Amino acid sequence: MNTQKVAVITGASQGIGAGLVTAYRKLGYAVVANSRSITRSDDPLVLAVPGDIGQRGVGTDVIEKGLETFGRIDTLVNNAGVFIAKPFTEYTDDEYDQVAGLNLRGFFDTTRRAIAAMLDHEDGGHVVNITTTFAEHALSSVPAALAALTKGGLNSVTRSLAIEYAARNVRFNAVSPGVIRTPMHPEETHEFLAAxxxxxxxxxxxxxxxxxxxxxSAKFVTGEILHVDGGQQAGH
Known part of the structure; x- marks a missing residue:
C-alpha cells in the first residue's frame, strides 16, 4: 500500500504556488506542480504538469497524471488564479472568459477529480482554495467585480463542500489573502497597495x-475562510 502523501498545487511556478511546493516537500509530501509554464524539477518527488487549467479537461488531466505517478492524492491547493481590476463596464468578453476559466473552471475540473481520488482511501483528504479579501470587502479604489464574482464563489463552495463531505473525511478550507508581495505586482504599485x-x-x-x-495540520477545521489580509476584512 502506498503511504507517501501527495499534494497537488496549481499556479506552482512562482509566487505563492512556488512557496507551497517547497513547504509541502518539507512536510514530506510528494508534489504535483501545475502551471502553464512549469518546468521539470530535479526532485523526483515533484512532478511538473504543464497546462492551462482554465481550459476544459486540463485540470482533470493534472490529477490523473498525479495518480499515475504517485498512486494517490491527499491534498489539493487551488492556488492558480487571475486578477483583473477595472471598472465593471470596461471588462471585455475575453477577460471574463479568462477570469472565469482559470478561477472557476480550473477549480471545478481539478477538485472534482481530486475528491474522487481522496474518497478512494480511508485517510480522506483536504482541499484549500486561495481566494481574496476583495471578494468580501469591496474597496472604491480597486474595482474588482470579476474577482468578487469568481473568488466569492470559491468562498461559498468551500463551505458547501465542507458540509457535503464532512462525514467522509475530506476537509475544505480557504485562505483569503490581502495583497501579497509577488511578481504579479510591479514595485511601483507597492506603496498604493500597502495602504x-x-x-x-x-x-x-x-x-x-x-x-x-x-x-x-488542523484536522478539526473545515469550512473555514482564513483571512490573511492585514485586517482588511475587519474594516479600514
Whole structure:
C-alpha cells in the first residue's frame, strides 16, 4: 500500500504556488506542480504538469497524471488564479472568459477529480482554495467585480463542500489573502497597495504558505475562510 502523501498545487511556478511546493516537500509530501509554464524539477518527488487549467479537461488531466505517478492524492491547493481590476463596464468578453476559466473552471475540473481520488482511501483528504479579501470587502479604489464574482464563489463552495463531505473525511478550507508581495505586482504599485491594509504593508508569500500549512495540520477545521489580509476584512 502506498503511504507517501501527495499534494497537488496549481499556479506552482512562482509566487505563492512556488512557496507551497517547497513547504509541502518539507512536510514530506510528494508534489504535483501545475502551471502553464512549469518546468521539470530535479526532485523526483515533484512532478511538473504543464497546462492551462482554465481550459476544459486540463485540470482533470493534472490529477490523473498525479495518480499515475504517485498512486494517490491527499491534498489539493487551488492556488492558480487571475486578477483583473477595472471598472465593471470596461471588462471585455475575453477577460471574463479568462477570469472565469482559470478561477472557476480550473477549480471545478481539478477538485472534482481530486475528491474522487481522496474518497478512494480511508485517510480522506483536504482541499484549500486561495481566494481574496476583495471578494468580501469591496474597496472604491480597486474595482474588482470579476474577482468578487469568481473568488466569492470559491468562498461559498468551500463551505458547501465542507458540509457535503464532512462525514467522509475530506476537509475544505480557504485562505483569503490581502495583497501579497509577488511578481504579479510591479514595485511601483507597492506603496498604493500597502495602504489598502490597516497594518500598512503588503503581505509576504510565507505568510500565506504558513496559513495553508496550518490548515493542513488542523484536522478539526473545515469550512473555514482564513483571512490573511492585514485586517482588511475587519474594516479600514
Amino acid at each position: 489598502l491594509h490597516p497594518v500598512g504593508r503588503l503581505g509576504e508569500i510565507e505568510e500565506i504558505v504558513d496559513a495553508v500549512t496550518y490548515l493542513e
